[in-house]
Amino acid sequence: MSDMLPSERLAKLRALEEWLAWQLRVTRHRIEQVAEQVRATGGYVTEQDRRAGKPVGVTIHAADCAKIHQPVTTVDAAKARYALVKDSSFNHPCQHCRPDKLLGITKD
Template sequence: MYEDVSRLDRLRSVREWLAWQLRRTDDTIAELERQDVAAARTARTLPPPTPGWKLTMRRAGGKPTPDSVHTSGCGMAGQNTRPLAREQALRAITEDGVPACPYCRPDTDLGVL
């Protein structure tokens, strides 16, 4: 049966199959490019990452004073907090004498021990 098909017909069949494969490849490339554009757009619109540390404040005589340094996920920090960058948290613990939370241990994450 294979011998009944001319060489020209076989080559045309191969060409059709290759054209089909090329269309599929082009469609896949186009889809991946759309995904890259969408990912880049999402990356531009996402909020900046939250700092890894936060500082709890307490009111002493009407003036807020630093109470303790926590990791960003610590549940012991309470409501009155402000975010800290790594350098700020490190300075608060080492230079300013603000104690580290004994539960989340931000000093361990910061390498202060």
């Protein structure tokens, strides 16, 4: 782009901006579609917490939580409840979606 006139660079950047805005709209629409599928099936997911590559715990999320960052494993309510109650030193509820409240484990 360095051999272009500023007006040509501006036109290219505006075209790029328009394309990126379109990509963002398509991605957000897809996220909403998939989130709706997840809500329809319900459930919970587990996300490993790693430090220096080693598992240090597991975060339990509601399946449609926006704070899920890594690939996850889907579990049903019974398995999520079991994980949170029986091994609470390793498994912990996400502080954003609070599956412990959804499951009736904690009330606050």
